[in-house]
Amino acid sequence: MVYLISCQEKTVSNDNHFRIEKKEILYNDKKIYLGMPIEEFIQSINSEYRVAKYSLNERTDKSWSWKDGGEAYLNDNGKIKYFNININNDALEKEYNSIEEIVKKVGQYENFKEKKVPSEESIFYVWDKLGFNVAVHDNTVGQINMYPIHYTKRNIEYKLRTAGPPKAKSDVYIEIDDKTNVENYKVMLERQPKTEFKGKFTYDGRTADFSKIGYTGWNTMVKDLDIAGSSYDPPGDSKGWGRKIWLNYDNCLIDIKRYNNDNESTGSPSKDKVGKIDGVQAIEIWRFTEEDRK
Incomplete structure (x- = not known):
């Protein structure tokens, strides 16, 4: 910055x-x-x-999505934020250290997207x-x-x-x-x-x-x-x-x-x-x- x-x-x-x-x-x-x-x-x-x-430095955006409406994205702090537009569950909708942690909680994701964003x-x-x-x-x-x-x-x-x-x-x-x-x-x-x-x-x-x-x-x-x-x-x-x-x-x-x-x-x-x-x-x-x- x-x-x-x-x-x-x-x-x-x-x-x-x-x-x-x-x-x-x-x-x-x-x-x-x-x-x-x-x-x-x-x-x-x-x-x-x-x-x-x-x-803003060059970065890589990463996001995951599930069939039931769940979504996750990589934050600037290196953690992954999960939320679900159909479920209001504070115990699940939070930041995780890895996508593997989320998969253990909610199951395998359906789609993964990765995009490089230039500086x-x-x-x-x-x-x-x-x-x-x-x-x-x-x-x-x-x-x-x-x-x-x-x-x-x-x-x-x-x-x-x-x-x-x-x-x-x-x-x-x-x-x-x-x-x-x-x-x-x-x-x-x-x-x-x-x-x-x-x-x-x-x-x-x-x-x-x-x-x-x-x-x-x-x-x-x-x-x-x-x-x-x-x-x-x-x-x-x-x-x-x-x-x-x-x-x-x-x-x-x-x-x-x-x-x-x-x-x-x-x-x-x-x-x-x-x-x-x-x-x-x-x-x-x-x-x-x-x-x-x-």
């Missing part, structure tokens, strides 16, 4: 406004687009930024003061992401377990034995902007002002942008948990994700810590394929 951080000092604009209108994407008054050279995008933003890089590097340009980042592919803009709710309000930090008696569950972090989760948390946090997106987002002449919407303003955002109705529903059974704007030009998708902490999971901070949240987790602008619509 490698972090390379680079900063460029520039003047922060008084405005922070993304607009989608007249078949164009604009930042303040400057046209931007997916696939543009990142250096041109930087000039359009004209504000301080940093670069976060994460390198890759993910690169994010991060505008900490403005609350957004950009995923960069081949030195061009691949995806633009705005974050009105900070990562730490949705995810508890993972820390390696320390010696001594077990500590009580914390609203700040979870102690675990697997360092992979710790590393993944750090990677995700590093690519996130340090402050939340408090700018404006305009679609088809209607504007949502995130300096006013706050952590419980999901419905306010939907009303402000006038994106209610089935044409903005995400595919599948997740209606109400996101809004999607499919643009016919440039295969551009605006994916607006919702976060609600009514049902707290073990990996999220409690309401006592962060308060009630029902707001916009992220606005992501990226290219889609027809397969993404399904």
Whole structure:
């Protein structure tokens, strides 16, 4: 895991406004687009930024499947995780040291797949003061992401377990034995902007002002942008948990994700810590394929 951080000092604009209108994407008054050279995008933003890089080594993915719905896959820690979509059995659904251990418990598997995955590097340009980042592919803009709710309000930090008696569950972090989760948390946090997106987002002449919407303003955002109705529903059974704007030009998708902490999971901070949240987790602008619509 490698972090390379680079900063460029520039003047922060008084405005922070993304607009989608007249078949164009604009930042303040400057046209931007997916696939543009990142250096041109930087000039359009004209504000301080940093670069976060994460390198993944070449790896081999391994997975096994059983006729009864059981599946297993090789984790980064070298252990094999088993689960079954038809059976809820905590005694079986856990990590094992080898596939032989699993076979002794549930029987011989039906299929085995092995795939080599080449090394890759993910690169994010991060505008900490403005609350957004950009995923960069081949030195061009691949995806633009705005974050009105900070990562730490949705995810508890993972820390390696320390010696001594077990500590009580914390609203700040979870102690675990697997360092992979710790590393993944750090990677995700590093690519996130340090402050939340408090700018404006305009679609088809209607504007949502995130300096006013706050952590419980999901419905306010939907009303402000006038994106209610089935044409903005995400595919599948997740209606109400996101809004999607499919643009016919440039295969551009605006994916607006919702976060609600009514049902707290073990990996999220409690309401006592962060308060009630029902707001916009992220606005992501990226290219889609027809397969993404399904």
